[in-house]
Amino acid sequence: MLKKIKAWMERHEIALRTARKITFILLGSLLTADTIFASRFLSGNIGAYLPAIIGLPLIILGALDAPLRRFFRLKWGRALKYFIMLCYALFLISFGISLMLISSVPNSEKEADAVIVLGAGVSNGEVSLTLKYRLDAAYDYALKYPEALVVVSGGRGADEIQSEAAVMKKYLLARGLEEERIVMEEHSANTYQNLKFSKEILDGTLEKDYNVIIATNKFHAYRARRIARDLGMDADALPAQSVWYLAPNNYLREYLSIYNYLFVGIGID
Template identity: 40%
Template sequence: MIFLFSYGLTALILLAFVVSYLRDKRRIRVGMLLTSGLLLLAFSLMISVIQVADDNAAVMYAAAFGALAFVVLLPLLVIGTGAGLLYNARILWRKEGFKPKNLLTLGLGLLIFAYLGLLLFSPLWTDREELALPIGLMTAVTAYFGFVFLCYLVSCVLYNLVRPRAPRDYIVVLGAGLKGDKVTPLLAGRLKRGIAFYRKQEDLLYTPPVFVVSGGKGSDEIISEAAAMRNYLLEQDIPDAQIRMEDQSVNTLENMAFSKKIMDAESGAGKYTCVFATNNFHLFRAGVYARKAGLQADGIGSKTAFYYLPNAFIREYVAILSMYRKWHMLLLGTLVILFGLMALVLWWSNRSLGA
């Protein structure tokens, strides 16, 4: 009976995922529904295996071996992840320099090892019972953020699989900082991705799309990002008549909103089609901001050096957490209250027993 309910709930969640995905791929709930559905499916299969194992010794031994392998491999996976993050931080510093924004892999790697060190004081193998609830709370918080990160990664993968097709009226290229008055390799990758889409549309004999290069001038920049991108496109033989500049934005949401104003003014609201070009790690969050700005557009992502991806994805994840911080604070606050009530109940019980 339990496994039937479990399979039914799994089917319901996966159906909700399909509906949400078809309605709008640019929502974090799409990844949450798919992740939850797959985890529940794994749980349902485990229940089925246990029921079969009661009547089949071979299946029982195979299930026991699988459970043992999971117990052994999970800690190794966590340790390997922490070590990999620290190693990646070293590579990132060597290639990109020691900058605050490049410290995320180092910080997460150190947090993983700090948490593993804390588990050494767990009541499971020590007599420090007073640490049970604090360690339990930290484990619950870690599991929560780990689950949200997994959902975020699933959302990113799903959105990167979207392939917008020609023809489109506009290509919005999002800014990403400059080196002097020139585009950085990161920004050049975005522009090259947009140019590839432009050339493909030309080859299909459609009217070429118009570029909207979006990015203002930072306090440490000589010219605006939009101006530098325009110069790059001109060097790549893109006609000036096919370029529009949006040079007032300072973040991704403004990139989308201000670019939309330009396209609305030129073509009329809702009377054009467009795509936006950015790096693959930034694609999903950019899509979320496009939705918030009311822009009906999906993205095309440029490839990023592999060593840069872990730090970039962590930074994007932190930005997504900040975007929905009220919900996360509410859920974490609920966790803290529950563990606080448990601590109060235990204290009262110990006091009653002492009396």
């Protein structure tokens, strides 16, 4: 069987080489185009640039196929070729594992003492679409469980007029949520701080052994729940929908954040 496959590949070598070149160039171009598009919405966010970081080498491999094949026959060329192959293989495997971790988080509907809404960027005093989805999920949950507090968590960025928490509170009030149910956490700058500072507030507000549910987007739910539990909270996730056209960027960014948190103890946010 292997001999037949090898013989077939030899007969169709030129066609296979051409197909590989076209595939690399097209895939690399799509990934690079995604970066150009996503940069309009995710300025300064590493998730916007990761597709191009992955895609540009593919464009080079496809466009310079002939000279690179000659170079890869040399000693150092072969070493570089195997290194590139190893890097992409490790990326695909580790990215696949991160997707499995993300998809492992169930959508919890159990009653909690508080729902924590994690900040996700505001602009000119308005919530981003990603943050809107989180707030809408928290609002629906608060209607279902009228005894639950709603903690809006997010500090003020350098380019923001108000803290994320203040803007989030304004959004929930406009939707009709009672002000006395909303608790603001205005000092955090990342997911870890969101949850740590929210826990400190709830420790002084609720009775011992309280439980929480975290309103965030599906791609973010695994890490958010993991951090909360590592901080000692009885926590589950309330995954909200995500912005579909930013999915590649959000999942790639979260891929890096998951491994950074698991192995280094920090995230990319």
